[in-house]
């Protein structure tokens with residue numbers, strides 16, 4: 001995979017931060033880790049990121065929606081693919097501090113012009129979005145998967161890809177992610193499969209005439 005030097009440098013920074021965070025997390029109880037979750041990157045991880053980057057490039061997706069920017073790890077990989085396709089990533093995040101960090105890193109990677117950062121409640125931002133999408137990453141707090149789905153579903157282009165993270169891990173959120181999985185599989189409009197990549201990704205393709 002060909003990635004330029006500025007991308008690699010930013011990726012190294014994220015990996016270093018992630019390594020430090022993993023050490024810290026190990027020292028915290030589950031309750032404390034949960035209380036402090038906004039301090040952490042909580043990234044999809046490299047396997048999932050490479051998978052999405054490759055899928056976007058091969059599908060030539062141009063209009064990419066990310067629900068849950070966090071500190072921008074996944075945004076970096078989505079934006080790298082968007083640049084190749086001359087597309088754009090619209091990324092949604094409620095926490096302004098995280099967005100400031102993500103903007104800085106995407107700028108360092110030379111990818112700012114391929115990202116439209118939108119700050120606020122994802123539900124409102126999806127409702128207000130005028131765009132339609134050919135790729136969606138769902139990686140927000142898990143109780144929002146289903147309500148987000150109901151809002152972006154009418155905005156999908158035919159053959160759009162939808163990827164939802166954390167289908168297998170962590171176990172505490174499986175009940176919520178399963179609800180999303182059941183809903184998308186039962187619409188009758190998607191081909192959908194669970195992939196054992198990263199924390200488990202539900203990969204779905206929208207087919208209008210199905």
Ligand SMILES: C[S@@+](CC[C@H](N)C(=O)[O-])C[C@H]1O[C@@H](n2cnc3c(N)ncnc32)[C@H](O)[C@@H]1O
Nearest residue numbers: 042043044068070073074093094121122139140
């Ligand atoms: C698991 S993290 C996203 C990780 C990111 N996709 C990555 O791989 O680097 C989920 C993010 O969703 C954000 N979030 C939670 N509720 C939200 C809401 N109602 N609207 C927008 N963002 C929200 C959280 O602040 C958090 O940063």
